[in-house]
Amino acid sequence: MPFPETEIPGRLQAxxxxxxxxxxxxxxxxxxxxxxxxxxxxxxxxxxxxxxLDPSVDRSTVYRxxxxxxxxxxxxxxxxxxxxxxxxxxxxxxxxxxxxxxCLRCGKITEFVSERFESLKSQMEQECxxxxxxxxxxxxxxxxxxxx
Amino acid sequence: MPFPETEIPGRLQAxxxxxxxxxxxxxxxxxxxxxxxxxxxxxxxxxxxxxxLDPSVDRSTVYRxxxxxxxxxxxxxxxxxxxxxxxxxxxxxxxxxxxxxxCLRCGKITEFVSERFESLKSQMEQECxxxxxxxxxxxxxxxxxxxx
DNA sequence: ATCGTTGTTGCGACTGAGTTGCAACACGAA
DNA sequence: TTCGTGTTGCAACTCAGTCGCAACAACGAT
Ligand SMILES: [Mn+2]
Ligand SMILES: [Mn+2]
Ligand SMILES: [Zn+2]
Ligand SMILES: [Zn+2]
Numbered sequence: 001m002p003f004p005e006t007e008i009p010g011r012l013q014a015x016x017x018x019x020x021x022x023x024x025x026x027x028x029x030x031x032x033x034x035x036x037x038x039x040x041x042x043x044x045x046x047x048x049x050x051x052x053l054d055p056s057v058d059r060s061t062v063y064r065x066x067x068x069x070x071x072x073x074x075x076x077x078x079x080x081x082x083x084x085x086x087x088x089x090x091x092x093x094x095x096x097x098x099x100x101x102x103c104l105r106c107g108k109i110t111e112f113v114s115e116r117f118e119s120l121k122s123q124m125e126q127e128c129x130x131x132x133x134x135x136x137x138x139x140x141x142x143x144x145x146x147x148x
Numbered sequence: 149m150p151f152p153e154t155e156i157p158g159r160l161q162a163x164x165x166x167x168x169x170x171x172x173x174x175x176x177x178x179x180x181x182x183x184x185x186x187x188x189x190x191x192x193x194x195x196x197x198x199x200x201l202d203p204s205v206d207r208s209t210v211y212r213x214x215x216x217x218x219x220x221x222x223x224x225x226x227x228x229x230x231x232x233x234x235x236x237x238x239x240x241x242x243x244x245x246x247x248x249x250x251c252l253r254c255g256k257i258t259e260f261v262s263e264r265f266e267s268l269k270s271q272m273e274q275e276c277x278x279x280x281x282x283x284x285x286x287x288x289x290x291x292x293x294x295x296x
Numbered sequence: 297a298t299c300g301t302t303g304t305t306g307c308g309a310c311t312g313a314g315t316t317g318c319a320a321c322a323c324g325a326a
Numbered sequence: 327t328t329c330g331t332g333t334t335g336c337a338a339c340t341c342a343g344t345c346g347c348a349a350c351a352a353c354g355a356t
Contacts, residue, residue: 022303022352043342058306063343079227081282086234086314087342101278110278116271120264121287128260129292130249134229137285139269144277170323170332191313206335211314234343235313 009035012074012092019072029053030065040078040089040109066090073133081140083107097121097135103143110143157183160222160240167220177201178213188226188237188257214238221281229288231255245269245283251291258291 012031017023029050033041041049043062050057069075069090078089081102099117101110121135160179165171177198181189189197191210198205217223217238226237229250247265249258269283 024304024352026305056306059342060307060344061305064304079284082225085341099272101272101276101280103278104281110276112272112276114268114271116264116268120262120268123262123264124247124249124260124287128249128258130251130258130287131290131295132249132287133252133289135285135287136227137283139272139278139280139283141281142279147279172323172333174334204335207313208315208336209334212333233312 011035012069015074016072021068021072025054026050026057026061027065029057030062034069034075034090034092037091040080040091042084042087042089044087046090076134076136078136079138080109081138097137099137099139101139101141101143103146104140105142105146108143108145159183160217163222164220169216169220173202174198174205174209175213177205178210182217182223182238182240185239188228188239190232190235190237192235194238224282224284226284227286228257229286245285247285247287249287249289249291251294252288253290253294256291256293 012035013023013028016027016031030046032053033046033049037049043059043066046066047057047059047062050062066075066077070077074093075090076093078091078100080089080100081104083102083104084107096113097117099112099114101112102108103110117135117137121132124130125132160183161171161176164175164179178194180201181194181197185197191207191214194214195205195207195210198210214223214225218225222241223238224241226239226248228237228248229252231250231252232255244261245265247260247262249260250256251258265283265285269280272278273280
């Protein structure tokens, strides 16, 4: 089963500069947290980690930066079946979309890349004449370990 | 392009009775609103419509009933790309899953049923050994009318 | 190197979704 | 009718996310 590729560090900062977007210490801290994260982070986790790099980072700056990155198509926003509360999760958007499977018992998140997903998106674009900018497939159920 | 089937009225109430779940006037009102809705409703819209049938319905009862219906697998919870605020949307769960496409410009929601989606879910269940209980595919982009 | 424009920030107050504890209530089986 | 237990309205609460504003800082122009 194929998995998504990993991140080249410093890439987000370069991309923003390339698009003429102003860089600040606070943004650098937040970008660095997103790029080095080894799991899906919500806004408050992101805030705490960013404040370790730059204590001046404020909650509102985190949300404003997430908004910027979403508009630029550099991150994806996830629900992960709202396993813990109502908040959202964020992750670096890489070349290929991937699917998220959330185990409703142990909370484990599994990622999955599939050619059939790409094929389905093509079908939607053609048959519905819809121009897809963001596609989010999230699944809830039981992982291998949790189903009896 | 195939569309999802429509609802048999009174079905939700019968299903709950069948499972030995207590029925109340408030629940009847909420179920009736869900079954007769012609679009995806959020919790506050659901509350207002239910109160027209039974003015005693409270906000917390709406959320408690939505929780019950989710646990019973009778409704699906949607984000619809959070087009208006942060709230969620709800709809009766029918035999076949369908995909939601949200136009980021005009807000139009398009529904779509695809055999490729079914095929993709089968692949996930087999290759990841994951038992799927709920699958949600939501797409944001531009509809036919809105893309130039 | 300095300046000035303009985008960005922290702060604090705010909104709005969703939750919870509790006492009153009502469903439905006996 | 009675009774146990599930459900409700209410009000107070939590928590995510937003917003207006004055201070500030990035960075291209000078
Ligand atoms: Mn959501
Ligand atoms: Mn739908
Ligand atoms: Zn599990
Ligand atoms: Zn449109």
